[in-house]
Structure formats: C-alpha cells, structure tokens
Amino acid sequence: MSAVFVAVVAVVIVAALGGSLIAARQIIEQQAEDAALAIARTAASDPRYAEWITGHPPDPDGPVQASTEQLRRRTKALYVVVTDRRGVRYSHPNPDLVGQVVSTDPSVALSGRDAEAIERGTLGWSARGKVPLRDAEGRVVGSVSVGISLSAVQELQRGLASVMLGVGVLAVAISLLAVVWQTRRLHRITHGLELEEMADLLREHAAVLGGALEGILAVDAGGRVRLANKVVRRYLDAGVVLGQPAAASGLPPPLVELLGEGARDWPEAGRLMVLNGRILLVRRITVERHGRHLGVVLVLADRTDLDDLGRELEATRGLMDALRAQAHEYTNRLHALAGLLHLGHHDDAEDYLVKLTGAESWSRGVEDPYLNGILEAKGALASELGVELRVTDATWVEGTLVRPLDTITVIGNLLDNAVRAAARGHRRPAWVEVSLLSDEDDLVVHVIDSGDGIPPDREGDVFASGWTTKELDRSGHGLGLALARTTARHHGGDVVLQDGRGDSHGAVFQALMRTALRRTTGSRHSGLPIEESVSE
Numbered sequence: 001m002s003a004v005f006v007a008v009v010a011v012v013i014v015a016a017l018g019g020s021l022i023a024a025r026q027i028i029e030q031q032a033e034d035a036a037l038a039i040a041r042t043a044a045s046d047p048r049y050a051e052w053i054t055g056h057p058p059d060p061d062g063p064v065q066a067s068t069e070q071l072r073r074r075t076k077a078l079y080v081v082v083t084d085r086r087g088v089r090y091s092h093p094n095p096d097l098v099g100q101v102v103s104t105d106p107s108v109a110l111s112g113r114d115a116e117a118i119e120r121g122t123l124g125w126s127a128r129g130k131v132p133l134r135d136a137e138g139r140v141v142g143s144v145s146v147g148i149s150l151s152a153v154q155e156l157q158r159g160l161a162s163v164m165l166g167v168g169v170l171a172v173a174i175s176l177l178a179v180v181w182q183t184r185r186l187h188r189i190t191h192g193l194e195l196e197e198m199a200d201l202l203r204e205h206a207a208v209l210g211g212a213l214e215g216i217l218a219v220d221a222g223g224r225v226r227l228a229n230k231v232v233r234r235y236l237d238a239g240v241v242l243g244q245p246a247a248a249s250g251l252p253p254p255l256v257e258l259l260g261e262g263a264r265d266w267p268e269a270g271r272l273m274v275l276n277g278r279i280l281l282v283r284r285i286t287v288e289r290h291g292r293h294l295g296v297v298l299v300l301a302d303r304t305d306l307d308d309l310g311r312e313l314e315a316t317r318g319l320m321d322a323l324r325a326q327a328h329e330y331t332n333r334l335h336a337l338a339g340l341l342h343l344g345h346h347d348d349a350e351d352y353l354v355k356l357t358g359a360e361s362w363s364r365g366v367e368d369p370y371l372n373g374i375l376e377a378k379g380a381l382a383s384e385l386g387v388e389l390r391v392t393d394a395t396w397v398e399g400t401l402v403r404p405l406d407t408i409t410v411i412g413n414l415l416d417n418a419v420r421a422a423a424r425g426h427r428r429p430a431w432v433e434v435s436l437l438s439d440e441d442d443l444v445v446h447v448i449d450s451g452d453g454i455p456p457d458r459e460g461d462v463f464a465s466g467w468t469t470k471e472l473d474r475s476g477h478g479l480g481l482a483l484a485r486t487t488a489r490h491h492g493g494d495v496v497l498q499d500g501r502g503d504s505h506g507a508v509f510q511a512l513m514r515t516a517l518r519r520t521t522g523s524r525h526s527g528l529p530i531e532e533s534v535s536e
Contacts, residue, residue, distance in 0.1 A: 021160075029118060029150075035148055036147060038129070040145060043144045053082065064082050065090065078147040080145075081144070087101045087106045092122075106145065109131055126149050129147075216231070216232065217251075218296070218298070221293050228242065232300060235276065238250055255282075255298065269283070279302070374411055378419065388430070391435070398520075406487050407513055410445070410484045421449045421507065424451060433448045440519075441514075444510070451506030454506075463485050
C-alpha cells in the first residue's frame with residue numbers, strides 16, 4: 001500500500017511539474033512577444049521614421065540605422081528593423097543587410113495590422129512584434145519589426161525550470177516523509193493490520209456482534225465507550241452513548257467502576273451482579289496487543305432464569321427436607337404411642353397425646369408449606385453452623401403464597417445473611433430470630449441476629465446493587481441483600497435495614513412483600529388454639 005501511494009504521489013508531482021513548465025514557457029514567450037510589440041509600437045510612433053524612409057534610400061550610415069540601433073541597445077532587443085512598403089530594410093544590426101528584403105513575411109504589418117510570432121530569421125529564433133509605419137496622413141508607408149532573442153527567453157525558462165525542479169524534488173521528499181510517517185501512524189493505529197485484514201475483521205466483528213447471545217460492552221484505552229451491542233442495551237433498558245467516557249455514557253455506576261483500572265483483580269470466571277432487576281454474570285477481559293493496553297471488554301450473560309431455577313430447586317429441597325423430618329418425627333411418636341398402648345398404659349398414652357397436640361412446631365402459626373419448608377431447612381442449616389433459629393410466638397401467617405419463588409428468595413436471603421452474621425459474630429450463644437406476620441394479602445418479615453452488626457459508615461452500602469465480594473458459586477450466594485431488595489421491590493414491596501447494630505443484637509432487617517398471600521376459606525388457622533380444635 002505504501003509503495004503504491006508513493007508511486008501515485010510521484011506521478012502526480014511529475015505531471016504537475018511538467019504542466020507547470022509548459023505553462024511557464026508559454027507565459028514567458030507571450031511576455032517576450034508583448035515586449036517586442038510594445039517596442040515596435042514605440043518606434044512606429046516616432047514620425048521621423050516615416051519621413052526618413054519616404055525621402056531617402058536605404059543607407060547603413062543613415063539616420064534610421066543610427067536611431068534604431070540606439071533603441072535596440074537601450075531595450076536589449078535582438079534587432080529593430082524598419083522597412084518600406086516593399087519590405088526593404090532601412091536598419092539592421094548587421095549593416096550589410098540594410099537595403100535587402102526581409103527574410104520573413106511583412107504583409108500583415110503592411111496591411112495595417114499588428115502581428116506577434118515566434119519566427120526564425122537571419123539572427124536565429126526570436127519573439128517578434130511587427131506594426132505598420134504610418135506617415136502624417138495615416139497611410140502605411142512601411143513597417144517596424146522588433147525581435148527579442150529566444151536565448152534570453154530560454155535562459156529565463158531554464159532558471160525557472162531549475163527552481164521548479166528544486167521545488168518538485170523538495171515536494172517529493174516531503175511527500176515521502178509524510179508517507180513514511182502516515183504509514184507508521186496507520187500501522188500503530190491498526191496494530192499492523194493490512195486493508196484486507198481489516199475488512200475481514202470488520203465482517204467478522206459484525207457477524208459476531210449480530211449473533212451474540214451475550215451482552216458485549218467495550219471501552220478503548222482512553223476509557224471511551226466504543227461498543228455496546230443490542231443485548232447490552234436490552235439488559236440495561238437504556239441507551240448507551242458511544243464515543244463518550246464511561247461515566248457520561250449512561251452506564252450504571254457498577255459497570256463504570258468495573259471498566260476502570262481499579263478492577264484489574266476481577267476474577268477470570270466473572271462475578272454475579274444485580275442490574276436493572278436482572279442477575280448478570282459479568283466477565284472482564286483486558287485487551288492488549290504487543291504489550292500495549294488497548295481497552296477493556298465486558299461480557300454480560302443473563303443468569304436470571306438459571307438463578308430462578310436454582311432458588312426454586314433450593315426451596316423444593318428445603319420443603320422436602322422439612323417433610324422428611326416431620327415424617328421421621330411423626331413415626332417416632334407413633335412408635336412411642338403404639339408401645340404405650342401395647343403395654344396397657346392407656347392413661348400414659350392419653351397424656352402423651354395431649355402433650356403432642358400442644359407441642360411447639362414451625363407450623364403452629366404458619367399455614368403455607370413453602371414457608372414451613374424454608375423455616376425447617378434454614379433451621380437445620382443454622383444448627384450445623386452452631387446457630388439457633390428462633391421463630392417468635394408472634395408469627396402468624398394465614399393463607400398460601402401467591403409467588404412462592406420470589407417470597408422464598410427474599411426470606412431465604414435474609415435468613416442466610418443473618419445466620420452467617422451470627423456464626424461470625426462474637427456473641428454466644430449465636431441465634432437468629434424471625435417473625436412472619438400476614439397483613440391481609442401482604443407479608444411482613446422481621447429478621448434479627450446476634451452478630452456484630454453493620455458499622456454506621458457501611459449501612460449505605462448494604463443494598464448496593466453491584467458486584468458481590470464472594471466468588472461465583474453455583475447457587476449465586478453473595479448477591480444476598482441486593483437480590484432480596486430487588487425481588488421485593490419488583491412487586492411493590494421493599495427490604496430495609498431498621499437497625500445496623502444494638503447493645504444486645506446485630507442487624508435488624510424488615511421485608512414487606514405486597515400481595516404475597518392468597519387468603520383461603522376454611523383455613524386451619526381459624527383463630528382457635530389447636531388443643532381446642534382437637535378436643536372438639
């Protein structure tokens with residue numbers, strides 16, 4: 001490409017130089033002809049010449065010869081020749097030619113018209129100007145011919161050609177330097193790619209971006225957004241302004257921070273982020289070539305559906321574990337009752353039944369099986385970590401869940417967060433207390449733990465929608481409170497931090513889930529104690 005460009009530049013300069021020389025030669029010759037014509041007109045305007053040629057024969061020593069030679073030397077002309085109507089010379093630089101007929105045709109001037117020409121005469125090639133010589137009555141009595149040597153014109157042309165040639169060589173040299181500089185600049189900008197490679201890269205770029213199922217966001221080394229495909233715009237539900245710094249392009253703050261230099265420790269496998277109600281797996285790729293930093297590319301994959309399935313599976317497993325535990329407990333109780341009856345201890349069996357009907361259970365104030373299941377499952381998890389999960393006596397939930405998955409997501413994340421805080425805290429014994437209350441079709445949840453609480457300067461960061469401090473795992477743990485709040489707000493509710501820390505407890509969270517319950521007729525929680533229901 002560079003060689004072709006240099007050749008084109010050289011051809012253009014040579015052509016321009018040649019054209020300029022031709023045009024300059026024509027201009028110089030025309031100027032010489034005009035100068036010769038002006039000298040001839042000056043001589044013809046002297047009335048003495050008409051008197052001298054009409055009253056005297058040609059004479060090498062006559063007044064015409066003397067006057068024209070003086071004019072020739074003064075104007076540096078090649079010759080000044082005066083003729084009569086027959087074309088006979090009355091003057092000439094060579095006195096021997098005076099009295100002879102001129103070597104070129106004087107008919108144009110003798111007809112009363114001026115003439116300019118480049119002609120060859122006895123003194124060689126010259127630029128000539130010829131004018132008619134008139135007497136006092138205006139009659140043409142002869143002609144005046146003045147010539148300017150082309151050798152002087154050619155000398156001027158050679159000087160001009162030398163200057164133009166020098167300019168041309170300088171222009172070629174500057175062009176070559178410009179080509180070399182531009183070639184290196186293009187090589188640096190395109191990272192060594194040729195035109196064909198760039199065309200192939202552009203086609204591949206369009207094909208990849210158009211068919212990508214993941215969001216692709218890229219910034220250059222200067223931090224300006226250069227690429228955002230349709231998937232990214234759909235995920236963010238907002239326009240992304242290209243060509244602007246990341247902070248001014250409409251991107252959410254977590255992505256702006258991630259595109260900066262401070263996020264170089266981002267794990268290669270990526271992390272989960274909660275953005276615009278979506279759970280996104282975000283991978284950060286630093287682009288370098290030949291050791292030069294070129295920019296950063298973010299790849300965003302939607303994991304919302306996968307996370308929903310995982311949480312649904314987790315809720316189902318919790319329910320199954322709770323049912324299995326209850327079945328095991330009921331089996332043990334039935335075995336004990338059967339043993340008492342078999343041994344004939346009927347009074348003891350009756351007392352045992354009364355105690356069973358009054359026994360505490362997760363399900364005492366909770367009708368929905370999903371809620372019972374999550375409480376049983378989280379209770380078992382807490383126990384494994386040395387934490388006691390307490391359900392307050394004030395817990396009372398009538399009806400079943402309208403959106404079990406979302407509700408379990410909120411409660412499960414709050415309990416997970418509280419259990420981890422209690423297990424890491426310094427208070428012993430470690431405990432988590434939860435209360436659930438139904439308010440018409442709304443559900444209100446309070447969770448308090450025995451952990452160390454949240455420092456006042458970090459309370460504003462608790463619900464920050466952004467990257468998690470935990471490495472990515474299968475279930476997506478680490479999103480925690482951000483995911484809980486996003487899920488609750490999606491249905492008009494909210495999750496708030498009521499108290500960061502207290503003298504006898506850690507953090508206190510409250511969750512409000514709107515329209516989370518469906519009231520059922522004939523609910524088993526009719527307001528009567530269980531003992532009374534059984535006795536009836």
